[in-house]
Structures are given as structure tokens and as C-alpha cells.
Amino acid sequence: MDIVQIDLQQLRIKHIFFKTRVRAILYGGTYDASLFSPQSPVDIWFSTTGSQRYAGSAEVMKLSRLHQSLVFSGRTLYRQYIAGNIEQAHDEMKNIDSLSEQFLALLSQMEQGTKA
Numbered sequence: 001m002d003i004v005q006i007d008l009q010q011l012r013i014k015h016i017f018f019k020t021r022v023r024a025i026l027y028g029g030t031y032d033a034s035l036f037s038p039q040s041p042v043d044i045w046f047s048t049t050g051s052q053r054y055a056g057s058a059e060v061m062k063l064s065r066l067h068q069s070l071v072f073s074g075r076t077l078y079r080q081y082i083a084g085n086i087e088q089a090h091d092e093m094k095n096i097d098s099l100s101e102q103f104l105a106l107l108s109q110m111e112q113g114t115k116a
Contacts, residue, residue: 002114003053004053004114005111005114007049007053007054008107008110008111008114009111010045010049011042011045011049011050011063011107012104012107014041014042014045015042015067015100015103015104015107017041018035018040018041018042018067018070018074019070019096019100021035022035022070022074022077022093022096023093023096025074025077025078025081025089026077026081026086026089026090026093031078035074036071036074036075040071042067043067046060046063046064046067050063050064059106059109059110062106063103063106063107066099066102066103066106067103069099070096070099070100070103073092073095073096073099074096076092077089077092077093077096080092
């Protein structure tokens with residue numbers, strides 16, 4: 001496994017962790033503000049590894065934008081949940097699932113490109 005594949009695998013793991021923590025909010029998990037901040041594991045990956053090794057990569061920039069959309073949706077989900085709008089929070093989770101599928105598909109596409 002080369003460094004690019006390791007980097008992308010780390011990003012995948014951090015993304016799945018993010019999504020899992022957001023989903024946990026719907027089931028009574030605690031809200032972790034750092035998950036939605038520049039100190040989150042995914043944001044740190046983009047500001048370090050992503051910006052150092054993949055500066056100018058269109059795919060990494062798109063992944064970063066998708067992640068920012070996920071953060072926005074996660075905050076929206078939390079606000080809906082604490083306001084007692086559980087159905088709307090679940091609807092927002094569907095949006096997060098859709099964005100996550102796009103994120104993971106692009107990540108897989110990048111991984112395939114490194115193997116070719």
C-alpha cells in the first residue's frame with residue numbers, strides 16, 4: 001500500500017467516524033462541538049495532509065466542500081433534534097447519508113486512480 005492509499009484510507013476512517021457520531025445524536029448520543037469545528041479529525045486531515053500533499057487536487061477540493069456540506073447538515077440535524085423536531089432530524093440524516101455516499105464514491109474513485 002503506498003502513501004496515497006494510506007492517506008485516503010485515513011480520510012475514509014475519519015469520515016465514517018464523523019458520520020457515526022452525527023448519527024448517534026439521533027439516538028441520544030452526546031453532542032461534541034469539536035466534531036463540527038476546524039479541530040475535527042476530518043478538518044485536520046484537510047488542513048494538514050490534504051493541503052500539503054494534494055494542494056490543487058480537484059478531487060480533494062471537492063471532498064473538502066462535501067465535508068463542509070456534511071458539517072452544515074450535521075449542525076442542522078442537531079438543532080432539529082434539540083428543538084424536538086425528530087422527524088426533520090431524521091430527514092436531515094437522509095441528506096447526510098446522500099452526501100456521505102458522494103464523499104465515499106469520490107474517495108473510492110481516487111483510490112482506484114492510484115492503483116491504475
